[in-house]
Amino acid sequence: MANSWRRERWDSFRLLTPNWQSRLPGLGYEGPDPDGYMTMGEVTEFIERFAVLSGAPVRTSTNVTSVRRTDGGYDVTTDHGEIGCRAVVIASGACNQPVVPKFSEAVPSSVRQLTPFGYREPGRLPDGGVLVVGASATGVQLAAELRRSGRPVILSVGEHVRLPRTYRGRDVLWWMDASGVWDQRYDEVDDLTRARRLPSPQLVGTPERATLDLNALTAMGVELVGRWAAVRDGRALFSGGLRNVFSLADLKMRRLLDGFDAWARTSGREAEVGPPESFEPTRVPESARLQLDLNSGEIRTIVWATGFRPDYGWLDVPVVDEKGRLRHDGGVVDSPGLYALGLPMLRRRRSTFINGIEDDARDVIGHLAQDLAVRS
Amino acid sequence: MTTVANGVNVQALLDAREVLKTAPEAAQFVWRASSKWQNGVHSTTTVKEFFGLGQEQTHKNEAVFDADHPDVFAAEDNGITPIEYLLVGLASCLTAGVASVAQNRGIQLRSVEATLEGKHDIRGILGADADVRNGFTDIKVTFNIDADASKQDIEALVAQSQKRSAVFDAITNPTDVTVEVA
Numbered sequence: 001m002a003n004s005w006r007r008e009r010w011d012s013f014r015l016l017t018p019n020w021q022s023r024l025p026g027l028g029y030e031g032p033d034p035d036g037y038m039t040m041g042e043v044t045e046f047i048e049r050f051a052v053l054s055g056a057p058v059r060t061s062t063n064v065t066s067v068r069r070t071d072g073g074y075d076v077t078t079d080h081g082e083i084g085c086r087a088v089v090i091a092s093g094a095c096n097q098p099v100v101p102k103f104s105e106a107v108p109s110s111v112r113q114l115t116p117f118g119y120r121e122p123g124r125l126p127d128g129g130v131l132v133v134g135a136s137a138t139g140v141q142l143a144a145e146l147r148r149s150g151r152p153v154i155l156s157v158g159e160h161v162r163l164p165r166t167y168r169g170r171d172v173l174w175w176m177d178a179s180g181v182w183d184q185r186y187d188e189v190d191d192l193t194r195a196r197r198l199p200s201p202q203l204v205g206t207p208e209r210a211t212l213d214l215n216a217l218t219a220m221g222v223e224l225v226g227r228w229a230a231v232r233d234g235r236a237l238f239s240g241g242l243r244n245v246f247s248l249a250d251l252k253m254r255r256l257l258d259g260f261d262a263w264a265r266t267s268g269r270e271a272e273v274g275p276p277e278s279f280e281p282t283r284v285p286e287s288a289r290l291q292l293d294l295n296s297g298e299i300r301t302i303v304w305a306t307g308f309r310p311d312y313g314w315l316d317v318p319v320v321d322e323k324g325r326l327r328h329d330g331g332v333v334d335s336p337g338l339y340a341l342g343l344p345m346l347r348r349r350r351s352t353f354i355n356g357i358e359d360d361a362r363d364v365i366g367h368l369a370q371d372l373a374v375r376s
Numbered sequence: 377m378t379t380v381a382n383g384v385n386v387q388a389l390l391d392a393r394e395v396l397k398t399a400p401e402a403a404q405f406v407w408r409a410s411s412k413w414q415n416g417v418h419s420t421t422t423v424k425e426f427f428g429l430g431q432e433q434t435h436k437n438e439a440v441f442d443a444d445h446p447d448v449f450a451a452e453d454n455g456i457t458p459i460e461y462l463l464v465g466l467a468s469c470l471t472a473g474v475a476s477v478a479q480n481r482g483i484q485l486r487s488v489e490a491t492l493e494g495k496h497d498i499r500g501i502l503g504a505d506a507d508v509r510n511g512f513t514d515i516k517v518t519f520n521i522d523a524d525a526s527k528q529d530i531e532a533l534v535a536q537s538q539k540r541s542a543v544f545d546a547i548t549n550p551t552d553v554t555v556e557v558a
Contacts (some may be wrong), residue, residue, distance in 0.1 A: 159539075229549040240548035244538040251532045 037205025095308035122149035128300035139305030473537030
C-alpha cells in the first residue's frame with residue numbers, strides 16, 4: 001500500500017499541494033498545519049488511514065503480472081494467483097518509469113548517472129559537481145538540495161512551467177482550486193495532448209512557502225544551461241535557445257496570474273487576497289555555456305529529472321498507443337469494461353492531485369456501473 | 377477570427393497537422409540545394425526540387441543564390457557571405473512563424489520588421505586563435521511589430537514563433553552533418 005510513496009521518492013520529498021487540499025472521499029486533513037505540505041511519511045499515513053476508513057478489500061504485496069481480455073471481462077494474473085473479473089480500473093499512475101534520453105548511453109562511464117528513483121539525498125552522491133537535467137518540480141528541487149549541500153550544480157533547462165509559491169498572499173494552488181482552473185475539463189481544452197503532457201510546475205512544499213523558480217536557483221549559485229541536446233566526443237551540447245524557454249514560461253505564468261486577477265475581480269473575492277504582484281522576468285545568464293566536457297571531472301554525477309512514463313508491460317490488451325500512452329476518453333478505455341484513473345488531465349486539470357480523484361472516480365465508476373448493469 | 381487577414385492559410389496547416397499525426401511517413405521532407413564554384417570564393421547555389429508528402433516536388437521557379445565575400449576580405453563581393461545566409465534563413469523563418477501564429481490567434485498584423493545582428497569573431501576562420509569558434513558568437517534578433525494586440529500578446533507571438541521555428545532550432549541545437557566526396 002502506498003508503495004510508490006514509500007519506495008520511489010527521495011528523503012526530503014513533500015507534496016506540492018497544501019495539507020488542506022489533501023482530501024479523499026470522507027477523509028480530509030485534520031492536523032494543526034493546513035497550509036503546510038505533507039512529507040513522504042505523512043502521505044503514507046494518510047493513505048493508510050483512508051484504507052482503514054474505506055474498508056476496501058485491498059490485497060497488499062500482490063503484483064499484477066498480466067491483464068487479459070476474456071469473453072465476459074478480464075483475467076488478471078497476479079503473483080498470488082488469478083482473478084477473473086468483469087471490469088478493471090487501471091490506477092497504476094503515470095510515473096512508473098523515469099524517462100532518460102537515448103544519448104545518455106554516450107556519457108562517459110566516469111560520470112555516475114541517476115534517476116529520481118535512485119536518488120535519496122545529496123550525501124549518497126560522489127563528491128564534486130552535479131548536472132541536473134530538467135527543470136520541472138523534481139529538477140528544481142534536487143538542484144536546490146544539491147547546491148545547498150555545497151556542490152557545484154549545473155541545471156539544464158528546457159520548456160518549463162514557472163509558478164510563484166504564493167500569489168497575493170495565497171498559495172498558488174489555492175488560486176488554481178478557487179478560480180476553477182483545476183476544474184477545466186478534458187473535453188473543454190484546446191489541445192488535450194499538450195495539456196496532458198504539461199510538465200509539473202516549478203514548486204516545492206516547504207514550511208517557508210518559498211518560491212523555487214530559476215531566479216531563486218540562480219541566487220543560490222546554480223548555473224543554468226540550455227536544454228541538453230546531444231553528446232559529441234564526450235561533450236554535452238546544450239541548446240542556445242535558453243532565452244526563449246524563459247520568455248515562454250514568464251509569459252505563460254503572467255497569463256495565468258492575470259486570469260486569477262480577473263477572477264478575483266469578477267467573483268468578488270478581492271477582499272480575501274492581497275494586492276496584485278508582479279515578478280521579475282527570469283534572469284538570463286551573462287553567457288550560458290553551450291557545451292561541457294564530461295571527461296574533465298567538473299561533473300561527477302548526472303541526475304536525470306527528465307520526466308516519467310507509465311509502464312503497461314503487464315497489460316495484454318491492445319489499448320496503448322505508439323507513444324506508450326493509454327487510449328482512453330476521460331478514463332473510459334477503448335475496451336469494454338476497462339477503465340483508468342489518476343492520469344494527467346484524465347477528466348480535469350486536477351486529475352493527478354490527491355484531491356482530484358473523487359470527482360473523476362465518481363464519473364468513471366458511474367460509467368462502469370451502468371456498463372455492468374447493461375451487460376447483466 | 378475570420379476577419380483577420382494575414383495571408384496565412386492556417387486551416388490548411390491545421391488540417392495537415394491532423395493528417396500527418398497518423399501518417400508520419402508523409403511528413404518526411406528532404407530539402408535540396410546544389411552549388412557550383414565560380415571563381416575565387418564566389419559560388420552559386422540553386423534550389424528547385426525537394427521531396428515531401430511521399431513524392432518529388434518542385435518550386436514554381438528555380439532560385440539562384442550568389443555567395444562571395446566583400447572587399448574587406450579581398451574578394452569581389454558578387455554576393456553576400458555564406459554566414460549572412462544563416463541570418464536570411466533565421467529572419468524569414470521567424471517572420472513566417474509570427475504571421476502564422478498571429479493568424480491562428482486571430483491577431484491582425486499591420487507590419488512586422490526584424491533586424492538581425494550576428495556577432496562573429498573572424499579570428500576563428502582565419503586560424504588566428506584556436507580558442508575562437510568559427511561560427512557566430514551570438515545572434516540578436518529585434519522585432520518591430522505593429523498589430524492589433526497588447527505588448528504581452530505580441531511577445532507571446534514572437535516566443536511561439538521561436539518555439540516552432542525550423543531555423544531557430546537548426547541554429548540553436550546541434551545537427552549531425554555528413555560531408556563526403558562523391
